[in-house]
Amino acid sequence: DLILPNGGTPAGTSSPASSSSLLNRLQLDDDLDGETRDLFVTVDDPKKHVCTMETYITYRITTKSTRVEFDLPEYSVRRRYQDFDWLRNKLEESQPTHLIPPLPEKFVVKGVVDRFSEEFVETRRKALDKFLKRITDHPVLSFNEHFHVFLTAKDLNAYKKQGMALLTRVGESVKHVTGGYKLRSRPLEFAAIGEYLDTFALKLGTIDRIAQRIIKEEIEYLVELREYGPVYSTWSTLEGELAEPLEGVSACIGNCSTALEELTDDMTEDFLPVLREYILYSDSMK
Known part of the structure; x- marks a missing residue:
């Protein structure tokens, strides 16, 4: 193993202490920026x-x-x-x-x-x-x-x-x-950047379409889960010996519905807007 002077760590590695120190410095920079703005x-x-x-x-x-x-x-x-x-x-x-x-x-x-x-x-x-x-x-x-x-x-x-x-x-x-x-006379460097942006925007557009399709399918699946939960709960009242496992299935479906709803909300409110902003930024740079 590579040993650095003064107890340092090799390049490319990080320790919890160094990560914490970096976060503290970033937080301090943010505080100072807020004071000087x-x-x-x-x-x-x-x-x-x-x-x-x-x-x-x-x-x-x-x-x-x-x-x-x-x-x-x-x-x-x-x-x-x-x-x-x-x-x-x-x-x-x-x-x-x-x-x-x-x-x-x-x-x-x-x-x-x-x-x-x-x-x-x-x-x-x-x-x-x-x-x-x-x-x-x-x-x-x-x-x-x-x-x-x-x-x-x-x-x-x-x-x-x-x-x-x-x-x-x-x-x-x-x-x-x-x-x-x-x-x-467009420099080759700018031409290369333009090609990169075209490819980048194309891939982002593909991700955007896939994400919207996934969200659509999640919403449809969520509607079905919400219909299934009460069915198992009602069924449990008709089956004495199976009442407990059926109630358990109904509770599991309810938990799945809650988790799926949170996932859909996160993708809709957090992921998609950022993705759309990247797409718009790439268009602005062309």
């Missing part, structure tokens, strides 16, 4: 609005900051999905050399997912909250003027109409110049 943004309190022409959801965005760019220490505004989409487009125009975090997909299959259901709205809220937090943590994007207006303006539509035409024209010009350059 000067911008905090949260998305919560979704509300449904029913108008004559449309129905939509708005989300409350609360911003707390000590930056000099903010006149007040705290702001609270409401935004709908299309406002988030506007922000992302503006960031792409004004910051063409930076990777802009992806938004959750806007459209859903009608009749399959109710976009006004509590579950869907909460899933979207979490995704929008993560979107803004990624921008907030970025050393360049978090200082973008459009982002500042998005967080603070009471009437965002007025700002949209007003424009800031000069910045828009400059952003579009830079975007066209950089885009044209890439088309004329």
Whole structure:
């Protein structure tokens, strides 16, 4: 065995003590980061609005900051999905050399997912909250003027109409110049990365389809289990000698139903959203 000076361990191995020390250092880094951060943004309190022409959801965005760019220490505004989409487009125009975090997909299959259901709205809220937090943590994007207006303006539509035409024209010009350059002479390194992203996105798409099929089958199986449990319980009342084992089978089916429901919820709420975010990120990088 390789013995290192001062009681060290060989490279590639770890001990419980070293792992614990690493976790402590990471926790300390997180605490220090929280103390030094000067911008905090949260998305919560979704509300449904029913108008004559449309129905939509708005989300409350609360911003707390000590930056000099903010006149007040705290702001609270409401935004709908299309406002988030506007922000992302503006960031792409004004910051063409930076990777802009992806938004959750806007459209859903009608009749399959109710976009006004509590579950869907909460899933979207979490995704929008993560979107803004990624921008907030970025050393360049978090200082973008459009982002500042998005967080603070009471009437965002007025700002949209007003424009800031000069910045828009400059952003579009830079975007066209950089885009044209890439088309004329794309380095081999970027070409290789592009091929890797295509393969990566293809495999993620396959995993996504398989995961959705598994969840669909689990839900169907869960419905059947919930029907079987009461059957065995009722059967036990009719069979004196078999009552105890039949009740045991019914209890086991109930336990299986609970475990399967938890597994399905975990895949739906934790696994699929992360997988979809990876897919959207790979699309953003192309």
